[in-house]
Amino acid sequence: MTTVTPVQTPVRPGTPAHVPGVPGDTVLSVRGLRKDFTLHTIDGRTVDALHGVDLDVRPGEHVALAGTSGAGKSTLLRCVYRTYLTGSGHIWFRTAGGELLDVAALPDADAAELRGQEIGYVSQFLRPQPRRSVISIVASAGVARGMGRADAREAAAAALRQVAIAEHLWDTHATVLSGGQKQRVNIAAGTIAPPRLLLLDEPVSALDPANRAAVLDLIARLEETGTAVLSVFHDLDAIERLATRVVVLGGGQVLATGAPGEILHDPNLPLEVAR
Amino acid sequence: MSTHTPQSRPWALKVSGLGRIYGDPSPASLTGTGPEHGTAVSPSTGAVVAAWDVSFEVAPGEALGIIGESGSGKSTVMRCIAGDEAATTGGIALRSVADGTVNLCDLLPSARRRLRLKDIAAVYQDPAAGLNLDVTAGGNIADPLTAVGWRSYDGIRQRAAELLERVEVPLSRMDDLVRTFSGGMRQRVQIAKALANDPPVLLLDEPTTGLDASVAAGVLDLLRGLLEETGVAAVVVSHDFGVIDMLTRRVLVMKHGRVVESGLTDQLLEDPQHPYSQQLVAAARG
Numbered sequence A: 001m002t003t004v005t006p007v008q009t010p011v012r013p014g015t016p017a018h019v020p021g022v023p024g025d026t027v028l029s030v031r032g033l034r035k036d037f038t039l040h041t042i043d044g045r046t047v048d049a050l051h052g053v054d055l056d057v058r059p060g061e062h063v064a065l066a067g068t069s070g071a072g073k074s075t076l077l078r079c080v081y082r083t084y085l086t087g088s089g090h091i092w093f094r095t096a097g098g099e100l101l102d103v104a105a106l107p108d109a110d111a112a113e114l115r116g117q118e119i120g121y122v123s124q125f126l127r128p129q130p131r132r133s134v135i136s137i138v139a140s141a142g143v144a145r146g147m148g149r150a151d152a153r154e155a156a157a158a159a160l161r162q163v164a165i166a167e168h169l170w171d172t173h174a175t176v177l178s179g180g181q182k183q184r185v186n187i188a189a190g191t192i193a194p195p196r197l198l199l200l201d202e203p204v205s206a207l208d209p210a211n212r213a214a215v216l217d218l219i220a221r222l223e224e225t226g227t228a229v230l231s232v233f234h235d236l237d238a239i240e241r242l243a244t245r246v247v248v249l250g251g252g253q254v255l256a257t258g259a260p261g262e263i264l265h266d267p268n269l270p271l272e273v274a275r
Numbered sequence B: 001m002s003t004h005t006p007q008s009r010p011w012a013l014k015v016s017g018l019g020r021i022y023g024d025p026s027p028a029s030l031t032g033t034g035p036e037h038g039t040a041v042s043p044s045t046g047a048v049v050a051a052w053d054v055s056f057e058v059a060p061g062e063a064l065g066i067i068g069e070s071g072s073g074k075s076t077v078m079r080c081i082a083g084d085e086a087a088t089t090g091g092i093a094l095r096s097v098a099d100g101t102v103n104l105c106d107l108l109p110s111a112r113r114r115l116r117l118k119d120i121a122a123v124y125q126d127p128a129a130g131l132n133l134d135v136t137a138g139g140n141i142a143d144p145l146t147a148v149g150w151r152s153y154d155g156i157r158q159r160a161a162e163l164l165e166r167v168e169v170p171l172s173r174m175d176d177l178v179r180t181f182s183g184g185m186r187q188r189v190q191i192a193k194a195l196a197n198d199p200p201v202l203l204l205d206e207p208t209t210g211l212d213a214s215v216a217a218g219v220l221d222l223l224r225g226l227l228e229e230t231g232v233a234a235v236v237v238s239h240d241f242g243v244i245d246m247l248t249r250r251v252l253v254m255k256h257g258r259v260v261e262s263g264l265t266d267q268l269l270e271d272p273q274h275p276y277s278q279q280l281v282a283a284a285r286g
Ligand SMILES: Nc1ncnc2c1ncn2[C@@H]1O[C@H](COP(=O)(O)OP(=O)(O)OP(=O)(O)O)[C@@H](O)[C@H]1O
Pocket: A037, A047, A048, A049, A067, A068, A069, A070, A071, A072, A073, A074, A075, A076, A273, B270, B271
């Protein structure tokens, strides 16, 4: 896996390097996160998703979120990526430059910049991709995270090989790929020049066993690069293999947190994913 | 609702407190208008408050969308920025003009028109608004070049050829009248003309509306590539979330002349806050 000097978000005047209650060594510290949705087009009803979640992720750590369907796992990832707005609470992200930024309160343009450079997101659903070649999609993710164009293209080729995307597909438009192929292209783009924080929401859900194994290997190797990973996997085997810590969500709150060995075999925790 | 108030971020275009009223421009015309009143028409003066209190910045290399249904004021905002019509109030600044210290609204119309050559370009829904249909593709593109002082015939032809290639129009069509072109091709020529002098700011008003779906998709791909490569700051006005989603990173939602919400484009689509934005997204999802 290729590493590059991370792009440093320019230091903004007035951004703290320390916040009380936030450990000095985390990449991500979520504090008191609440999120609900007001559905104006239905009848103005409110759907509660998260009620006060605290969570830390450190460099090289892989924290897996577990819990039943609707527990709020995806909502949490999306709040961190700013695809969802936070209701209240803080999402402290420590940049490569050492500043602590509250993603929940960051101006849109700053959040957009942080995304391209320091926070990656690979989801179970694939956002509409323009009709661009597979390799250019992966390479531009590398460029956004500080690679030169030529290096990015080489790294993109290596990443595509790792996720077993056949070379004859590299120059075709991503729109013609199968669901599983798209998911692997997404993973390649998410892990090239790995961001400081990578959010994974069921990144292997569409893959057959062989491809699934290849992608899990790739994710396992992220630890070496110091990337902090916050993930949701639908199967407990993947969690057991990859996670350094598991956080169980239920009813929008943290029910338990601990090593995979302890948590995954605890019969009292709601871990099965209803589907 | 989030607001963007970048303090030290570089910008290419800055719009502040922009307003455009058709009819009596006195403050009395504002009363009773806006989304909470369900109308842009003043009940007392009959004036139309087409746009009010619109503010945003666009950074080099960034594309900002403005979405809203027809009559929401989005095209009015674009026409005021382009200088096609005069704003009633507010500020418009380009970094390329006196380092952003001049309010374009204070310029004489002739000075304002000159900015359209090099500093800011627009692409309209209707190619006839941006092109002379009875002139060749090459001739249309030559226009902005000669206006800024290009003299060499060969140089101009070469630049025109380069631009046509960029927008994927066959060079064999360079000397054909634009009137003989298909809709998608006309739009490509309009884009080539807009880019002729490498403007730092590009305005796109419904650039694919009215084209067949597959033709529109091709033009969108082209625009997406150009926005990524050129580092131009773009404002994309559209009623279509598909277009906004494909081209922009941030978006403003307008209704009855006012901005009701702004945010990152994917956030607006996945977690819209304002009832009107939720309605628009629900409609787009079908
Ligand atoms: N965009 C949204 N608008 C309205 N409600 C939402 C939205 N996203 C999530 N929710 C609600 O928030 C709650 C948590 O959903 P979330 O998708 O986070 O669960 P999850 O733990 O990821 O479940 P799964 O395992 O099924 O993916 C649910 O009640 C869901 O309906």
